[in-house]
Amino acid sequence: MPIIICVDDEKSILNSLQMELVSALGDEYLIETAEGGFEALELFEKLLEDNYEIPLIISDCMMPDMPGDELLKYIHTISPKTFKIMLADQTNTDAIVNALNHADLYRYIPKPWDSGELILTVYEAIKSYFKDQLLEEQNEALKEMNTTLQERSETLVQTLDNLKATQQELIHSEKMITLGQLIAGVAHELNTPLAAIRSSVENILNFLKALEQLPPFFQMLCSEHQQDFFALLKKSIQQTPLSSKEKRQLRRTLVRQLNEHAIEDATTVADTLVDMGIYEIEAFLPLLTDSKSETILEKAYQLAGLQKSAQTITFASERAAKVVFALKSFARYDQTGKKTPSNLIEGIETVLTLYHNQLKGGVELIKNYTELPQVMCYPDELNQVWTNLVHNALQAMSNKGTLQIDVALQDNQILISFTDSGPGIPDEIKSKIFEPFFTTKPAGEGSGLGLDIVKKIIEKHNGRIKVDSIPGKTTFTVSIPVNPNEETCHV
Amino acid sequence: MSKPVILCVDDEAVVLDSLKIQLKQEFGDTYFYEFAESADEALEIIDELHEEEVEVFVIVSDWLMPGMKGDELLIRVHEKFPNIIKVMLTGQADDDAIERAHHKAHLHRCLHKPWDGKELIETIKSGLATL
Numbered sequence: 177m178p179i180i181i182c183v184d185d186e187k188s189i190l191n192s193l194q195m196e197l198v199s200a201l202g203d204e205y206l207i208e209t210a211e212g213g214f215e216a217l218e219l220f221e222k223l224l225e226d227n228y229e230i231p232l233i234i235s236d237c238m239m240p241d242m243p244g245d246e247l248l249k250y251i252h253t254i255s256p257k258t259f260k261i262m263l264a265d266q267t268n269t270d271a272i273v274n275a276l277n278h279a280d281l282y283r284y285i286p287k288p289w290d291s292g293e294l295i296l297t298v299y300e301a302i303k304s305y306f307k308d309q310l311l312e313e314q315n316e317a318l319k320e321m322n323t324t325l326q327e328r329s330e331t332l333v334q335t336l337d338n339l340k341a342t343q344q345e346l347i348h349s350e351k352m353i354t355l356g357q358l359i360a361g362v363a364h365e366l367n368t369p370l371a372a373i374r375s376s377v378e379n380i381l382n383f384l385k386a387l388e389q390l391p392p393f394f395q396m397l398c399s400e401h402q403q404d405f406f407a408l409l410k411k412s413i414q415q416t417p418l419s420s421k422e423k424r425q426l427r428r429t430l431v432r433q434l435n436e437h438a439i440e441d442a443t444t445v446a447d448t449l450v451d452m453g454i455y456e457i458e459a460f461l462p463l464l465t466d467s468k469s470e471t472i473l474e475k476a477y478q479l480a481g482l483q484k485s486a487q488t489i490t491f492a493s494e495r496a497a498k499v500v501f502a503l504k505s506f507a508r509y510d511q512t513g514k515k516t517p518s519n520l521i522e523g524i525e526t527v528l529t530l531y532h533n534q535l536k537g538g539v540e541l542i543k544n545y546t547e548l549p550q551v552m553c554y555p556d557e558l559n560q561v562w563t564n565l566v567h568n569a570l571q572a573m574s575n576k577g578t579l580q581i582d583v584a585l586q587d588n589q590i591l592i593s594f595t596d597s598g599p600g601i602p603d604e605i606k607s608k609i610f611e612p613f614f615t616t617k618p619a620g621e622g623s624g625l626g627l628d629i630v631k632k633i634i635e636k637h638n639g640r641i642k643v644d645s646i647p648g649k650t651t652f653t654v655s656i657p658v659n660p661n662e663e664t665c666h667v
Numbered sequence: 668m669s670k671p672v673i674l675c676v677d678d679e680a681v682v683l684d685s686l687k688i689q690l691k692q693e694f695g696d697t698y699f700y701e702f703a704e705s706a707d708e709a710l711e712i713i714d715e716l717h718e719e720e721v722e723v724f725v726i727v728s729d730w731l732m733p734g735m736k737g738d739e740l741l742i743r744v745h746e747k748f749p750n751i752i753k754v755m756l757t758g759q760a761d762d763d764a765i766e767r768a769h770h771k772a773h774l775h776r777c778l779h780k781p782w783d784g785k786e787l788i789e790t791i792k793s794g795l796a797t798l
């Protein structure tokens with residue numbers, strides 16, 4: 177029960193005060209008394225310690241051990257919430273002012289008091305006390321709610337940050353998975369030039385082993401033949417690459433011509449000549465009809481082979497370098513977060529280099545490119561877009577069919593579309609394919625993240641992606657504005 | 668009368684060039700060498716040679732090529748000409764395909780790119796020895 181404390185040094189007054197309060201409020205309040213300031217303080221402190229609620233203290237003003245205003249002042253410091261009423265008469269103005277100023281005195285009641293007025297004042301004081309308390313509680317609750325909210329929003333911000341980081345990681349790891357799937361094909365892409373380099377080097381080394389045969393060979397040639405010999409070599413160096421079929425046809429023609437000139441072993445000679453890139457024999461008839469023609473031709477073939485090996489090595493190492501470059505730019509993880517000017521077609525070509533091996537197995541590649549201006553973009557991320565679209569197209573077609581890539585420039589928009597001849601996307605899943613983790617592929621083949629990531633990257637470029645699909649013709653079209661981000665200018 | 672033929676099939680011209688240099692260096696004029704850039708072309712050449720009564724001793728084929736793959740080519744060749752020695756040269760071993768070629772085309776051996784010149788020659792010699 178809450179407690180009301182009454183203080184007066186005159187016992188009779190104290191008693192009648194207590195009685196009046198008990199009869200009015202006795203059911204709900206405990207009425208305690210003290211006969212002086214010190215006793216009151218002691219009582220008050222003890223009750224506070226025991227956690228009693230003390231809504232009100234009524235104190236006489238003039239008391240021998242401690243004046244009422246001083247008592248209330250002190251009470252105010254230890255319990256500001258408690259309402260204070262002082263019993264005083266007109267002569268105590270100083271005390272009243274003191275209590276008003278320093279003890280937040282609620283009312284003073286002149287002695288002798290009017291009973292009704294006293295009770296009314298007490299009621300009001302108690303009512304205010306509880307109103308204040310309620311307000312304070314609500315305030316507290318609000319404050320608490322505020323802190324919780326703040327904490328929660330901090331957690332949310334943190335979660336968002338974490339999510340963003342996770343997403344970046346996901347994007348990167350999705351890329352790495354695709355790369356893993358690509359590696360077998362890429363290894364093949366590297367093995368072919370390596371094989372060519374290897375055999376060319378073998379060829380050169382073999383020639384060097386027989387180097388000492390060269391001087392006697394040249395001594396053997398008469399000066400006219402020497403000239404013809406070098407003309408033959410010169411012609412050989414200029415040869416243009418031909419298909420195996422063209423070579424066979426040329427060989428047949430040469431065999432006929434050689435036979436007409438009664439040159440022996442025409443098939444072998446023709447084959448050697450075609451290998452050397454010699455398709456017309458008129459100029460070289462003196463060499464070919466010489467008694468030593470076999471040796472002459474062999475040496476010419478070896479020397480031309482040197483040249484060819486060197487060319488092969490150049491060509492093969494260029495090709496290997498191209499693959500390595502493509503791999504490097506594909507695996508790069510740009511964390512600068514800055515856009516760089518770049519040509520989108522170069523990115524597409526990089527991706528196609530990595531897929532070359534997979535494509536050649538059974539995919540006809542049709543490219544309709546137009547020239548594009550450089551655009552500010554995140555080239556690595558766009559590479560991932562092209563990769564995912566090419567990858568999906570190839571998977572849909574089981575690596576067999578037609579892949580068409582169209583690049584167009586329209587109203588300051590770059591339009592890039594990938595069309596495959598696969599089975600298409602059923603209408604009922606068309607709306608879902610851009611959702612994360614939506615996949616129709618068996619585990620290990622698809623994560624369902626590809627198109628989600630594609631969409632995010634495109635949106636980062638203020639672009640859009642749409643899909644049109646009927647069986648046999650599925651087109652993903654990416655549009656990217658040429659000036660993708662006005663806001664980059666403000667940074 | 669014509670010399671027997673060693674036929675190489677690969678869609679990469681550089682590979683064919685390399686093979687030719689290596690084969691010619693080792694076997695010189697003993698054989699004649701033919702080259703095809705696709706399985707279809709290879710089948711065409713084999714038919715032509717057959718008509719001209721020229722014998723094909725060995726066929727060395729890549730596996731991954733546009734159109735018909737190496738294993739299928741070798742199987743088809745085997746159906747018509749079981750005696751031709753069949754060698755596969757691949758950069759990307761598809762185990763199933765190799766398995767199929769072993770079973771259905773009596774594959775002599777499978778070499779991997781980048782191959783070693785000596786290994787290629789050994790393989791062809793060991794194949795020829797079984798003729």
Ligand SMILES: Nc1ncnc2c1ncn2[C@@H]1O[C@H](COP(=O)(O)OP(=O)(O)O)[C@@H](O)[C@H]1O
Nearest residue numbers: 568569572600609615616622623624625626627
């Ligand atoms: N070119 C396409 N042809 C047919 N279906 C496609 C094509 N591209 C995407 N899809 C469908 O969209 C789904 C989601 O693709 P994506 O988000 O890239 O994930 P994943 O490729 O890992 O399954 C695929 O599982 C497939 O069903």
